[in-house]
Amino acid sequence: MKKIFALALMLHLSVITEAANYYFSTTNGNDSRTALQAQNQASPWKTISKLNSYLGSLKPGDQVLFYRGDVFYGTINVTISGTVQLPILFSDYGNATASLPVISGLVNISGWTTSGNGVWEAPCTSCATKENVVLINDKFQPMGRYPNSNAANKGYLNLESHSGNTQITDNELTSSPNWTGAELVIKPNRWVIDRDVISSHSGTYIIYTSASTYEPGNGFGYFIQNSIYTLDQQGEWYFDSSTKKMKTYFGSTNPASSAIQAATVANLVYMNAKSNITFNNLNFTGSNEDAFMILSSQNITISNCIIKSSGTNAITAGGSSGIKILNNKITGSNNMAVYFKSNCTYANIENNSIKNTGVIPGMGSSGNNMYGALMINGNNNTVASNTIDSSGYNVISFTGNNVLVKNNYINYFTLTKDDGGGIYTYAGSGAVENSARTITGNIIMNGMGAGAGTDEPNYTPSEGIYMDDNSGNVVVSNNTVANCGGRGIYLHNAHAITLTDNTLYNNKEQLRMDHDNICPTCYIQNNKISNNIMVSRWVDQNVANYTTTGNDIINFGTFDNNYYCRPFDDNLTINTAYYNGSKIAAFKSLQSWQSMYSKDLTSHKSPLTFSTSTASGSGVNQFGNSNFNTNIKGLYSYSALGNTNVSFDNTGILDGGALKFSWTSISGQINISKVIIGAGAVTAGKKYVLKYSMKGTKDNVSMNVFLRQSLTPFAKITSVSVCPMGTKRTENEYVFYPTVSEKDMSIIFEMPETNGTVYIDNIKLYEETSPNQYSSGDFNSNINGLYSYSALNNTKVEWTNNSKLEGGSLKFSFTSNSGQSNNSKIIIGAGSVTAGKQYVLRYSLLGAKNNKTMNVFLRQSLSPFNKLSAVKISSISDSRTEIELIFSALTTESDMSIIFEIPEQDSTMWFDNIRLNEAAVSQSNPDDFIRFEYNPTATTKTILLATSYIDVKNNPYSGSVSLAPYTSIVLLKADIPLRSPIQIEAVIPDSKDLEMNLFPNPVSDLLNVFLTNAEEQEVKIEIYNLSGALVLSKNVHLNKDENKFQFDMDNFKAGIYILKVIGPQQVYQKKFVRSN
Incomplete structure (x- = not known):
């Protein structure tokens, strides 16, 4: 046995000692040297041609080393394999401070002569028939195009009609120039850009040979390239393959003053059925197609390399296993950075920096999935810890089983095409069920969308994480998605997806789950949605959207402990749509969503909310201590029995500090008590608005509110308004018209004795200085000036004084239930509006039922009844609410109406205090209230905080916050006056006894x-x-x-x-x- 082991060791050592280093240098190399000489740094070979001629003689463990600072032209044709223990290495040698050796496919173009009209030409006999890469002073230069990319619609023309996928009609196109032989770059849909050769052009018609099966959609876009007629901007080029001449527009400047290069080599590395090869510390620049072409190979490593200016893909592989792409810098790939075009397994793509992939329309490949950063097809693959910036379409797209996508930082994508995502997967109807796929810890930012060249240029469907048709069995956890033009996470006809602990911020929609007829049998079901933080930065962003072609939202999956937050409008944050004979769509509050579907029962709204804007056009507040932030100066209380108390409260019952009013003892007598607030002067006949927040500890109690003289004889100078009090916080607003002028006036809150406590905050009294467009909105005696309309004639408006609101009010109801989809309107003539000016609509509203909504807008009073503003959604509650909506007039109109559009329901509602005023509106800046921070690195990041914040789970932060690697946080500013704080259930405050x-x-x-x-x-x-x-x-x-x-x-x-x-x-x- 010892002899056998010794023999094996000797054989192994002999293999090692046989391994050789071969040196290459274009500076001092010579291909006539022997192989033995080339193993000495002092006598290297010179060219890649020499390398290729000797490659078949290399042995496992051999190294091919290129001299740093040198440039080597050509393709490395790998014709041998190493072993697992002894791979063949292609790497560098020389001065460690010199630049990496360059494997290049570029040639210099010279001999420029002018051909007229600012166009110059030079021979390029080695250029490819289809040239893809031209560099000017080492910067990529796109091919010439018509229209130019800086023209309207980003240089896309729009087609009016088409015939199959071979002909388009553009009514604006002319016969001159004739584009026959040029290239038609067309967007047949949002997710494809095709490059088609124009076979004939006549007038408005173009006939072409299609590069894909997609028919173009009418209204979609195209442009034309690869023609001399496109050259009109500095640096634009066209290669005439018939004359082998490169043509470029340089105006009166000779291009010889610039370094102009073209790629003339298809691949810089090519291998088929090879194994155990490593490329390390090399620079691969200027392939006309794919820098690396790896077919049916195993255990190929590309590490610490630069790969740039690739005419198609930086790395293409097919049918290979064990590929490792590690720590590389990949920039300027026309189509993709990494494309596994067929089954590739056990690959690792880690710690790479990838930038500017597929960002130039018309320079990538035709068909689906192109222009993305990574397309990974196969099982047992890992994509981790990469930084990927600026991609034309999907950033990481994958298929297969046992796939891990982890800790990648993705920034700026869908720049060229859209209906794509930062991380994307697709299966399709009838596909084999996949398993064990995980997307975790990724930071995904700025999905921009590419509406130019489509029929809806302002629509930007760019999704952060996109689980497309029939995708299933994916765990999506601990990811951050922000600033996307589409959805943070989009489950489109997907199933068995686990979404947990993700943070979604400032996307057009944070989460959407959608079953549609694109894949009618791909039902959304068996999903688990839990512990996700979803924060909409602004009011026009849905927090969630759940839609289906059937009536099966109940089957979408389990939902629990999620945070649905829209701090600037935290009410109707969830949109649902389903079909039950007809489409039923509605915006819902979290409470309504919980009630209807019994989902998200432990989920939460925003812990804080903020005002969207401030509307001026009103005088200054006449009570200077309105917010009671530190004290309650400027007021006192009075009771004939001396048993009242006013004190400063800072326990958070209302916003920050508040006025606390209570009785020190209960007399059992009829005892009216008052809070008296000095508020300056008023003028007879002018209009004054009083606003305040209030919350009590007793229900079914009311108080009187009015203005009176501060001094004897204490006469009332306005009518008395009756304000209901209860255990729910209310925002109250009353209008007063003083009957006499008074220089020393007080606001009076007059309350009967109870054993409860009342909290009051945010008191504002100001003169309304803007003209009231609608002047009968207080309904004190009638409801003149309005009417209702229903196509089914089943609505009723009437005046009532039943104290549902103060004094008289407008009562609206349906007289019968049709069972049909029936929107009815209250129509209030309100004068004129001027285009571009802003108007504030305020009204008091009370409904008989909760969880209802209506549309509110301005429109023409007469035919054609066009809308004059955007449509606002107003919620209806069974507690009184004060509504303020801001409209910007779209056009000038002399006869305008306020419209309350109400869907048919078995409910009644009351309106009061309707006022429409022109106002100067100061929009809130969300960034003054919400702070989003993220850490896209592998080390902990500390962020300094200049003020106090809470997160959506109400955890406080001040001074600083530390973020673990690949995490994020959404913070809400906690040291400002808030519009509506968290509602804690009503309790009796601290007792005087205990x-x-x-x-x-x-x-x-x-x-x-x-x-x-x-x-x-x-x-x-x-x-x-x-x-x-x-x-x-x-x-x-x-x-x-x-x-x-x-x-x-x-x-x-x-x-x-x-x-x-x-x-x-x-x-x-x-x-x-x-x-x-």
């Missing part, structure tokens, strides 16, 4: 709860987070007087919490903060 103290606060480990002045009783202590979720519950016994309890905070996340003590008669609460 004293509760929490220490320390903030707390990091043990929370001490001290309860004093207590009665002996059994109570429950509960702790809730600000999303309303119960975190802890414990039954305890209270001793008389003093009690102490401790709670371990180890399992509590950092954030704000509410601790409640629930007794037989009372509920007590206090806030505390769990620190980091």
Whole structure:
């Protein structure tokens, strides 16, 4: 046995010692030297031609080394294989500070002569019939085209009609020049660009030979290239293959003053059925087609290389296994960076930098899937830790089983075509079911869309993660998608997809699940959607959209613990559409979605919301301490029995600080109490608007609101408005017309004695200075000036004074239920509007039912009844809401109407205080309120914070936030006045009998709860987070007087919490903060 082992070792060592290094240098090489001489750095060979002639003599373990700083022209034709233990290596030698050796397919073009009209020509006998790469001063120069890329519609013409996929008609096209023989670059649809040879051109007709099976869509775009008639901009070129002359437009400047090169070699590396080959530390520049062509090969490694200016793809492989593409820089590929055109397995594509792939229309390949960065077909492949910037179509597209796409940073894509994605997969109807595919930890940014050359140029369907027809069995987790023109994640006719822990921000839609007739039997089902953060940056972005051609949304899958957030309009965030005989589409609140489908039952809305804009046209606020941020100066309370108290409250019941009004004792008598707020002067006959936020601890209570003299005789100077009070927060707005002028006036809140408490905030009183377009909107005595319309004649509008809203109001109802899709309208004549000016519509609204919506817009009063504004969606609630909508007039109209368009429903609603005013609108900047941060690197990133924030889970941040590799966070600014804070269920605030103290606060480990002045009783202590979720519950016994309890905070996340003590008669609460 020892002899056998010794023999094997000697044989192995002999193989190693036989391995040789062969050196190449164009600077001091000579191909006439012997193979032995070429193994010495001092006597290298010179050319790739010599290498190719000797390649068949290489042995496993041999190395071919190119001298740094030198350029080598030609194709390396790999004709031998290494072994697993002893691969053949192509690499570099020489000065480590010199540039990498270049394997080039470029030739210099010289001998330029002018041919007139600014066009110059020079011979290029080695140029290909179909030339793809021309560099001017080392920068890629696109072929000439008509129209130019900087023309209207990004240089696309639009066709009016077509015949099959061989003829188009463009009514604007002329006979001159005649484009016969040129190349027609056409977008037959959004996801294909074809390059077709024009066989004949006559007038408005072009007949061509199609490069694909796609028929062009009418209204889609095309342009023309590969013709001398296209040359009219500096550097544009055309290669005349019949004369072998390169032509370029340089005006009066001789091109000889620039370095002009053309690619004349199809591939820089070619191999078929070879194995165990490594390329390391080389620069591959200027292939006219694919820099690497790898067919039916195994264990091929390309590492630490530069691959640039590839006429088609940087790396193409087919039927190969074990390909490793590691740590390379790949730039300027006309079509793709990596294309596995047929089954390739066990590949690793990792840590590469890939940029500018497929970004020039007409320079990539025809057909589907082209112009993308990576197209990976096959099983057991990994794409990880790559940085991929600026891609024309899909960035990472894959098929097969056991595929891992992990920790890639994708930025800017679908720049040339769209209906694509940052990460994309497709199966198709009837495809074999795939398994074990994972997309995790990727950062995907800026899917731009390419509407130019389509029938809808403003539509930009660019999806972050796109699971297309019949895709299934993919885990999509911990990814970040932001700033895409389409959806953050799009499940299109997909099934068995697990979406978990993804963050989707500022996409046109954050999540869409859509079953349509493109793949009618590819049902959306068995999906799991959980723990995802979906944040729309602005009001025109849906948070989610769930649509189907049937009535099967209930079968889409399980949904739970997701965050549906649109901080600037957090109500109707989910769009649904299904068919039940006819299409039924509606925008839904999270509550309505939960109620209808019993999904997302533990999911959440935004913890904070902000105002979209500020409409001026109103006077300054006459009460200077309106927000009560630090105190309640400027007011006092009065009761004839002296039993009222006003105090400053900062427990977060309303926004920041608030006015807290309560009774110190209950007299049992009729006792009217007042909060009195000095508010300056008013002028008789002018219009004043009073706004405030309010929340109480008792329902079914009301108070009077009016203006009066501050001094004796304290006479009222306006009518009295009745304001309902309840345990839900309300935003209130009342209009007053003073009957007399008064230089010292007060706002009065007049309340009957109760054993509850009232919180008031955001008090604003201002003169309305803009003219009211509609002046009868208070409905104090009638509803003149409006009418309703229904095609089925089943609506009714009437005046009512039943106190549903203050004074009189407009009551709208349906007199019968038709069972049909029937939109009815309230039509209010409201004068004129001027194009470009902005108008604010305000109204009070109360519905008999929740979760209903209506459309609101401005339109012409008379035929043809054109809309004069965008359509706004207004929600209808069974609690009074104050609505403010801003419209920009599209055209000038002297006779305009306000339209409330209401779908038929078995419900009644009441309107009041309708006012339309011209206003100067200051739009909110979302970036002043929302901060999005991400970390696309492999190391932890720390971001400094200049102010306080919370995330959507209500965890607080200040000073800084640290992001782990390939993660992100959406932060909401927490130190500004908020429009509508988180709603905590109504509770009775701290009792005067029981004293509760929490220490320390903030707390990091043990929370001490001290309860004093207590009665002996059994109570429950509960702790809730600000999303309303119960975190802890414990039954305890209270001793008389003093009690102490401790709670371990180890399992509590950092954030704000509410601790409640629930007794037989009372509920007590206090806030505390769990620190980091």
